[in-house]
Amino acid sequence: MKLSKMILGTLREAPGETELESYKLMVRAGIIRKVASGIYNFMPTGKKVIGNVNNLIKNEMEKIDSQEIEVSQFVPFELLNQCNNKESSLTDTFETVDKSEKKFYVGADFKEPYIEIVKNEIKSYKQLPVSIYSIQKQIKDEPKPKFGIIKSKEFNELQCYVFHDDLTESSQYINSLCEVFNSIYHKCRIDSIKTNSLRFFIKHPLGEEHVVCCESCGYKEDLEIATCTLQTEEEDDMKPMNKISTPDTRTIDELASLFNTTPEYFVKTIIYKINNKIVAVMVRGDREVNETKVKNRIGHVVSFELADEETVRYATSAEIGFAGPINLKCDTLLVDEEITRMRNFMVGANDTGYHYECVNYERDFTGTVGDFKKITEKDKCPVCGNSINIENAMGLGQIMNLKTTYSENMNAVFLDKLGKSKPMSIINASINIDRLLALIVEQNHDKNGIVWPKSVAPYEVIVIAAVFKNEEQMKTAENIYNKLKSLGIDVLLDDRDERAGVKFKDADLIGAPIRITVGKRISDGKVEFKLRNNDNVEDIDIDDIEEKVLSELHRN
């Protein structure tokens, strides 16, 4: 491609919308342009990179015999409703109605259409295992778009589904998918972290997600599901429960200072409205509720919010700040497991201005016990009991073992060797490709611009004629360009009427791995050869260009 013919609008200044370097560089390098909040156009260079990333992924998927399909963007309402499998993300989906009043969800990454495809084609164990994937645009009404294409309303996504006749084989297959993911990230020069639950992240100080890491044993887990070692059970004798006056002390901190102690001697009760039911969650006073764990426990969450004041007053028969488990009007009481090991703690009395002291689980109240707390760096590793740290991170992709839950709901069955009908075991793997692209830039750039990995670079070589008015330079540059192009190399020729300095700046910004400059030394038959990730500039003979470029591109 000749730069003089491209609509490449490189910018000297970054837009001041985000502190994220990848977003600034992608706008400056003319890769993306904003349409509206969370919505972007891919410009020619961006389209090329996305194409290269897609091809890289397709090659990896082929290695595990996965077959590419294209799934309709329209998902009939009844396909989701019949399986009663509505997901929490349903509020983020776009819906439409056609002229015959038939309702559809549009462009969302539901599992059902993929399972429906296989369910209709596969009848016997002889046809299993089978793997399908798609690379398609997904759309989602992301309420808080952020960081450019990292968190947007429309994105390219890999969705892979693997179907087995046996749960054990299915679990073993997950290793192959992990290898595929690792290979993709490695080729994209991304330093990824894999968690125990098979979510993939990169560490990033601005990341809104968090990964719990243990240096001692290597435990890594998404904070949303990470657990910790539980404290040992307190062995103090249970004292009689007692109602005490605590006027105007509504928060745990106020209580702690009233009793001259620390928040972990209290237990707080947080009231939610989930699926229009009142759900109270109890955690130790110094803890926060992990809402993901609560949602996972409740299952099929359609609506989720903190209870409004009116609901709290109804449930507690008191003003805000005095909620507790005893005589609470709620549909479900979730109790963090830690509380069952505490002795003689204090809770709200569901009476304005009062708390109960010396409360004990089981003797004074019961509920559904589970892990509902957010882990902090004070906690200990659930595997080895050593210290943990919590890193900010950005999600890259995930592998989920759906086992037979979906196939049972959707009646996705096959006949086994004995002619018996059985549900298929399903694995789902996904990567948000737009985000992957942004994170490649995030981890591969310097102060001058993007440093594309060879595997996905929009152009492998950029050829620059230093002086536009110098006919010999222009002609030589064009010859080199044509020669490399004929070898199947993706090459960009900067033939614009611009100063050499401008061309070098743009070349660094665009980030092609190899730069060839045709300048003064052309009289000796020499050109400049420079790699984007290295400051060395080498003079090489024009006759050696072909060999030099090919050996560089094929070098690992």
Ligand SMILES: [Zn+2]
């Ligand atoms: Zn550990």
